[in-house]
Amino acid sequence: MEKGIAIETPAEVSVKRPWEKLFRGDRALWIIIAALAVVSLLVVYSSTASMAYKNAGGNTAYYFFNQLKFIVVSFAAVFFIHRVDYQTYARYARLLFVFSLGLMVLTFFVGVNLNEASRWLRIPGTGYTIQPSDFIKVTLVLVLARELSKRQALINKTPLLPVVPLFHKKFSEQRRRQNRQVFYETTLPLLLPVVLACGAIFFSNLSTAALTFFPCLVMLYIGRVRAGELWRLVRMVVVVMVVALFLMSAMNVGRADTWVKRIKDFAGIEMAEEGAAQSDDLQVEQAKIAIASGGIFGKGPGLSTQRANLPHSYSDFAYAFIVEEYGLVGAFVVLALYLWLFFRTVVIFQKCERAFPSLLVLGLGIMIVLQAIFNMLVSVNLFPVTGQTLPLISLGGSSLLFTSVALGMILGVSRQMEEKTLGSAGEDGVK
Numbered sequence: 210m211e212k213g214i215a216i217e218t219p220a221e222v223s224v225k226r227p228w229e230k231l232f233r234g235d236r237a238l239w240i241i242i243a244a245l246a247v248v249s250l251l252v253v254y255s256s257t258a259s260m261a262y263k264n265a266g267g268n269t270a271y272y273f274f275n276q277l278k279f280i281v282v283s284f285a286a287v288f289f290i291h292r293v294d295y296q297t298y299a300r301y302a303r304l305l306f307v308f309s310l311g312l313m314v315l316t317f318f319v320g321v322n323l324n325e326a327s328r329w330l331r332i333p334g335t336g337y338t339i340q341p342s343d344f345i346k347v348t349l350v351l352v353l354a355r356e357l358s359k360r361q362a363l364i365n366k367t368p369l370l371p372v373v374p375l376f377h378k379k380f381s382e383q384r385r386r387q388n389r390q391v392f393y394e395t396t397l398p399l400l401l402p403v404v405l406a407c408g409a410i411f412f413s414n415l416s417t418a419a420l421t422f423f424p425c426l427v428m429l430y431i432g433r434v435r436a437g438e439l440w441r442l443v444r445m446v447v448v449v450m451v452v453a454l455f456l457m458s459a460m461n462v463g464r465a466d467t468w469v470k471r472i473k474d475f476a477g478i479e480m481a482e483e484g485a486a487q488s489d490d491l492q493v494e495q496a497k498i499a500i501a502s503g504g505i506f507g508k509g510p511g512l513s514t515q516r517a518n519l520p521h522s523y524s525d526f527a528y529a530f531i532v533e534e535y536g537l538v539g540a541f542v543v544l545a546l547y548l549w550l551f552f553r554t555v556v557i558f559q560k561c562e563r564a565f566p567s568l569l570v571l572g573l574g575i576m577i578v579l580q581a582i583f584n585m586l587v588s589v590n591l592f593p594v595t596g597q598t599l600p601l602i603s604l605g606g607s608s609l610l611f612t613s614v615a616l617g618m619i620l621g622v623s624r625q626m627e628e629k630t631l632g633s634a635g636e637d638g639v640k
Contacts, residue, residue, distance in 0.1 A: 234291055234623035235557060241550045242287065242616060245601040246280050248531075248543060253604050255511045256523040256530050272523070272604060279606040283613035290617025291624055295566045298618060302355045306348040306402055312341035313409040328413050329607075342410050343611035346421050349406040350572035350615075353425055356398045357432035358564035367395050369429070369438035370445070399429070400442070411453070415468050416595035420583065422446070424575040428568050471593040495519040496529035496588055507536030524603040525596055528588035543602070544585065551578040557623045566622040573615040 232239050250273065257272035265271035312330060321329040321338055329338040357364065371388035403425050411418040430439055458469065474493070499515040499522075502508065513534050516522050522530040532540045554574025561567035577600050584599045586592035598605060600612045 232288070232291075233627060234620035235553050238550065238553045238616070238620055238623065241546055241553070242284075242601070242613075244546055246284070248546075249280065249602040249609075250276060251510060252527055252531060252602055253523055255513060255534060256516050256527070257604065258511070259517055260523075276604055279609050282606070283609045286610060287613045287617040287620065290614055291620035293617075293621055295569065295618070295622050295625060298351055298569065299355045299358075299565055302348070302351040306345070306352040306406075309341060309345040309348040310405055310409060312339075313345050313406075316341055316413070337606060339610075340607040342414060342417050342421075343607050345406050345410070346417075346576055347573070347611055347615050347618075349402055349421065350424060350428070350569060350576060351618075352402050353399065353428055354565050354568035354572060356402075357428065357434075357568055360395070360399075361433060361564050364395075365433040365435060367391065369399065369434055370396055370441055399434075411450075412457075414596070416583070416597055420576070420580055420597070423579060424572045427575055428572045431571060432564070432568055474593070492520050492526060492594060493590055496526050497590060499526075499529045499533040500589060503532040503534070503536045503540075505536045506538055507532070507534045510534055524598050524605060525584070525594075526588050527599045527603045528585045532588070547578050547581045547600075550574070554578075554619055557619060557626070560626055561622065566625075570619050570622050573619055577612055577615060 253276040254270065254273040258269040261271040261273075262269050316328060316330055319330070321331055328342060329340050331338050360367070368391045371391045372384065403422065407418045407422050410421060426439065426443070429442075430436070454468070495515060495518050499513070499519050502515070508514070511534070513522075513530060515533055516530065519526055519530065521527075528540065528543065531543055535542075551574055554570055558567050558571045558574070561570065580597050581600050583592060583595055584597045584603075587595055587597065598608050601609060603609075
């Protein structure tokens, strides 16, 4: 028996309530998931009632029951996945990543096109679609956590990128060998998945690519990659992105012009050039009206007057809708739930004694909460429009399902810590 680890006696196990035996892991995290699900149903029903009345033959609860169905399926996914040992994630990380990357590439050829972007795949035989970018974000965190955990003994002494011979006419043979070693042992296994995932997402969704890259950057730092190496990586990424945006805009490829326009609108550059009195961005203007009319306590559930005017009040601008109906109090509660979620993931991360589960939990937690924060910042006009949904709240099945998969993995690690089996695997938690 390991020193300092308490073992539950049979008497202690027997007094557990039935639901405590079923829903293992971090109790607070289960409460947060349930609370966000309730908020989701309230927001979706109120924001889509008039839309449902027009599109579903007068059935104002059409989208509500759709969302309820997605929530039930997603909750089942959380329950099932949290019972799976984290070693299984490590074993199939590469396979899952390759599969998700294949789905992402498939969207360029047979994807559903909406708003000049092909981001969705239609599930054959059903009326539903999935967004592969939601899937690839989870699998990228998986594979990066696995590769980092295998290199913990030397990663803080090994360069992340080879030395580029910009100012060297020739390299010594020793330097060439070192570069090859760094490239094949560090650069390819750690950065190739990040480049492939973010690159595949980038052409149709800049904001999602950025929000996918940032958790990876944090994971690399927590995973003991030297800060100097990370700065080299960031500088390279910035240069590549600027060049890519310039070329895409010049060749009229992708949505580069839309991204640039959003940034200009946010910075007020378009207004200065055109002499307009105000921005023509309807979403931002209507969101401002919704927030301003919400006050401290809001108009009350179902009493929104902006639902017919605010585009995507059930998804991209769900937070603005929450402020209108529930006021600053409701806005603070929702923000507190996401911050509480992040705090619980940090607590689980700190308790992990192995590299893989700790990096997995941290990466997934940052991914979920960062997306929520950016949705809120856009809704209150503190960031350019990104099109990011509010995790676990916005209408839709794809984001809800894969966010639930991520939460199930976090709860699975928490459950194994609770059952004292987290350290039973091989080195760094990877068999």
